Amino acid sequence: MHNLRQYQVPLQKYMAMMDLQETSERLFYKLLIDHVEELLPVVYTPTVGEACQKYGSIFRRPQGLFISLKEKGKILEVLKNWPQRNIQVIVVTDGERILGLGDLGCQGMGIPVGKLSLYTALGGVRPSACLPVTIDVGTNNENLLKDEFYIGLRQRRATGEEYAEFLHEFMTAVKQIYGEKVLIQFEDFANHNAFELLEKYGTTHLVFNDDIQGTASVVLAGLIAALKFVGGTLADQRFLFLGAGEAGTGIAELMALEMSKQTNVPVEEARKKIWLVDSKGLIVNSRWESLQHFKKPWAHEHEPINELVDAVKAIKPTVLIGTSGVGRTFTKDVVEAMAALNDKPIILSLSNPTSQSECTAEEAYKWSQGRAIYASGSPFAPIEYEGKTLVPGQANNAYIFPGLGLGLIMSGAIRVHNDMLLAASEALAAQVTWENFDKGLIYPPFTNIRKISAQIAADVAAKAYELGLATRLPQPKDLVKYAESCMYSPTYRCYR
Numbered sequence: 001m002h003n004l005r006q007y008q009v010p011l012q013k014y015m016a017m018m019d020l021q022e023t024s025e026r027l028f029y030k031l032l033i034d035h036v037e038e039l040l041p042v043v044y045t046p047t048v049g050e051a052c053q054k055y056g057s058i059f060r061r062p063q064g065l066f067i068s069l070k071e072k073g074k075i076l077e078v079l080k081n082w083p084q085r086n087i088q089v090i091v092v093t094d095g096e097r098i099l100g101l102g103d104l105g106c107q108g109m110g111i112p113v114g115k116l117s118l119y120t121a122l123g124g125v126r127p128s129a130c131l132p133v134t135i136d137v138g139t140n141n142e143n144l145l146k147d148e149f150y151i152g153l154r155q156r157r158a159t160g161e162e163y164a165e166f167l168h169e170f171m172t173a174v175k176q177i178y179g180e181k182v183l184i185q186f187e188d189f190a191n192h193n194a195f196e197l198l199e200k201y202g203t204t205h206l207v208f209n210d211d212i213q214g215t216a217s218v219v220l221a222g223l224i225a226a227l228k229f230v231g232g233t234l235a236d237q238r239f240l241f242l243g244a245g246e247a248g249t250g251i252a253e254l255m256a257l258e259m260s261k262q263t264n265v266p267v268e269e270a271r272k273k274i275w276l277v278d279s280k281g282l283i284v285n286s287r288w289e290s291l292q293h294f295k296k297p298w299a300h301e302h303e304p305i306n307e308l309v310d311a312v313k314a315i316k317p318t319v320l321i322g323t324s325g326v327g328r329t330f331t332k333d334v335v336e337a338m339a340a341l342n343d344k345p346i347i348l349s350l351s352n353p354t355s356q357s358e359c360t361a362e363e364a365y366k367w368s369q370g371r372a373i374y375a376s377g378s379p380f381a382p383i384e385y386e387g388k389t390l391v392p393g394q395a396n397n398a399y400i401f402p403g404l405g406l407g408l409i410m411s412g413a414i415r416v417h418n419d420m421l422l423a424a425s426e427a428l429a430a431q432v433t434w435e436n437f438d439k440g441l442i443y444p445p446f447t448n449i450r451k452i453s454a455q456i457a458a459d460v461a462a463k464a465y466e467l468g469l470a471t472r473l474p475q476p477k478d479l480v481k482y483a484e485s486c487m488y489s490p491t492y493r494c495y496r
């Protein structure tokens with residue numbers, strides 16, 4: 001740690017950590033686990049974003065498996081080149097929508113690598129059971145196509161049937177070589193592929209889209225925790241989203257599902273409490289014809305509104321959620337409008353990395369006179385406000401996917417079910433204490449994350465058994481203990 005702390009620049013720390021992962025995996029994980037709050041922002045959001053942007057020029061080793069269009073027809077053989085055979089989790093991207101940074105082509109590899117290191121550090125999945133994959137079908141990023149250090153195919157993205165066939169070959173090969181119980185996490189695909197892939201493979205593979213489902217589960221957990229302390233139910237809230245992509249519609253759907261369960265109303269009814277704004281304004285019925293299919297459930301009856309601030313004033317939300325991938329969109333007048341409507345406005349600015357955050361923690365507190373309940377996707381430092389220290393929480397997927405993945409693996413689950421996501425949310429929310437909330441937190445600190453992951457894993461596994469989706473029989477008696485016993489730990493012997 002002393003060594004690492006010599007570096008002032010986050011990207012240098014990142015490179016030093018990547019070198020360490022290569023040369024001494026155990027030490028890498030030992031550091032990451034023992035200093036999780038300090039090192040998470042280095043190996044993961046936000047620094048991983050910059051690393052992906054510069055991936056070609058800081059390239060040292062492949063780190064994961066690149067599967068390019070040139071290997072069409074041979075994907076099974078390519079998978080066999082990977083030195084490990086006993087794979088339990090694959091994180092795969094095609095690099096088209098890396099965080100809120102857009103198309104980074106095959107430089108998106110930083111994301112599967114980073115996410116899988118968290119599977120190990122936070123969720124205890126053995127490093128050798130993790131396989132990072134980047135599918136290279138080209139890039140539409142002109143700067144990368146011209147960049148002499150770009151490491152991927154220099155062609156525009158394959159689309160349509162060519163893309164679908166290539167992905168299908170990959171999905172088929174993965175099941176053939178690793179079996180039915182390998183978990184495939186889709187990460188940072190563009191909207192136009194993400195929803196379809198999840199739907200298409202959800203019935204044949206153990207798949208999970210972190211941007212749609214992981215984000216949803218984390219945000220729902222934060223809201224359940226917040227309501228535990230401020231009072232009220234989900235159904236009492238009015239929600240407004242800026243951004244109607246994977247994260248926005250994913251969160252909205254999971255919340256509607258939870259509301260429908262809590263209050264026994266049909267999910268279509270619950271959806272009416274949730275409003276979304278996209279780049280063309282409030283999503284309303286009159287836009288129906290031109291809406292992408294995943295936005296259609298959110299079109300309600302209202303006159304068109306273009307500006308977010310006007311939508312806030314018209315809809316009067318109690319909760320405002322930013323998932324647009326565009327930074328600085330929660331402007332002063334937007335936050336002030338939320339603060340005028342609510343005693344304790346809940347404001348979540350979820351876009352990543354930090355540069356894309358809808359507003360900073362300081363802005364949310366300052367513009368709401370310290371009243372906002374705020375969390376962000378990328379971390380912000382604590383803020384002093386009128387003598388009180390307010391600690392912004394991090395509403396990041398990293399709270400959920402490692403524990404969820406462990407739960408799926410340890411129960412031998414063969415499909416992911418929405419009820420498992422709800423179980424994960426409730427398990428996470430249950431870990432938030434009054435002491436956390438008093439500081440402004442709607443998530444527990446990351447320092448206890450391995451315990452939290454074990455709890456999430458146990459509850460997810462319990463749900464898998466209940467739903468008849470678990471294949472590891474008989475069911476272990478104490479699932480928390482069992483989860484803990486399954487977790488990889490980078491231990492060192494003590495010789496004196």
Ligand SMILES: O=C([O-])CC(=O)C(=O)O
Pocket residue numbers: 045098099100188210211351352377396397
């Ligand atoms: O990586 C993160 O911090 C969360 C995430 O999945 C994304 O922003 O796409």
Ligand SMILES: [Mg+2]
Pocket residue numbers: 099187188210211
């Ligand atoms: Mg992502």
